[in-house]
Amino acid sequence: MNDTITVFKGDGIGPEITDAVLSILDAAGAGLNYEIFSVGAAEYEAHGALIPDDAFASFEKNKILLKSPITTPVGTGFRSLNVMMRKKYDLYANIRPAKSNPAVKTPFPNVDLVIFRENTEDLYAGVEEMIDENTAHSIKIITRACSERIIRDAFTYAVRQNRKKVTCIHKANIMKLSDGMFRDIFYEISKEFPQIEADDKIVDNAAMQLVMKPEQFDVMVMPNLYGDILSDLSSGLIGGLGLLPSSNLGCGYAMFEAVHGSAPDIAGKGIANPTAFLWSACMMLDHMGKQEVSLRIRKAVDEVLMEGTAITPDLGGSGTTADYVHAIIQRLS
Ligand code: NAI
DSSP: OOEEEEEEEOSTTHHHHHHHHHHHHHHTTOOEEEEEEEOSHHHHHHHSOSSOHHHHHHHHHHOEEEEOOOOOOSSSSSOOHHHHHHHHTTOOEEEEEEEOOTTSOOSOTTOEEEEEEEOSOBGGGOOEEEEETTEEEEOOBOOHHHHHHHHHHHHHHHHHTTOOEEEEEEOTTTSTTHHHHHHHHHHHHHTTOTTSEEEEEEHHHHHHHHHHOGGGOOEEEEOHHHHHHHHHHHHHHHTOGGGOEEEEEOSSOEEEEESSOOOTTTTTTTOOOOHHHHHHHHHHHHHTTOHHHHHHHHHHHHHHHHHOSSOOGGGTOOOOHHHHHHHHHHHHO
């Protein structure tokens, strides 16, 4: 059966890794049709819209989006399209698994954690104002409803995936009302899941513990900003941003993207690592009930990483994106 998905080719390395991933999905026989759109800063300069209307319409019809990274100007200019997509479609659960791969040598061979990042509020609500010319306010918003649903999703995932523990990350010692409520709700909901151990850590301690003893973490749930920072930290533990996939799930809609950005420093050089985006596509296949295809792709990737001759420079190799994709496709056929 062929399923139709929406694909956004973003900026920087976005188009390169999109082409790479779609060719692997086709070679694996994923049975997908693609509605492909160019979005982001480059599209804005060419046609005056960051995301064309027909791209939104396609996502609203297909409900599944494979999205490559988009450049966001710092300080000035348009607001993050990623934040906008997450809010517009209420993609509230950002799920980011970080697992050590035996083929990628790092000082941390035993990482196997999954971050559940609340995706719609906290400091990302975008409520900012200048009080006077020297004072800016940025409002942190935490609500019971949004906290409950991400925390319940994290525990439900832990049960379904045979995980043992969920850790709540917060800064409730300082933000007693907002993070304090998040932590209180966490322990309220934990009572619905007596088979799963529940504990909590203050975010600065969690950052240190992640580097000292990452194997103690299993499923982690946290407000938006901490999730953004700790998931990049986790990608560093397992070998870099080129290896961290993610899904953004909401009611009826699902968006899959790599955690990394558009990497303008290497765009156009043909050396981008498409693995994080490919594993995001594998999360998409799992979500669509195509676990058999996803498993075959993961196995081929593991073999190519282990073999080591076609890997990209970020992983210490000298291969190009094309070499890497070619090696994966050879193992699929
Ligand atoms: P970045 O993740 O694009 O790059 C950070 C470093 O990691 C760079 O040295 C880059 O070359 C390297 N890197 C990232 N992905 C890689 C890959 N697949 N293969 C090999 N090396 C890779 O972060 P940066 O530079 O802070 O952001 C660049 C732009 O991306 C900004 O405009 C930012 O707003 C945007 N961004 C977009 C995201 C999205 O669309 N989901 C997420 C994060 C950032």
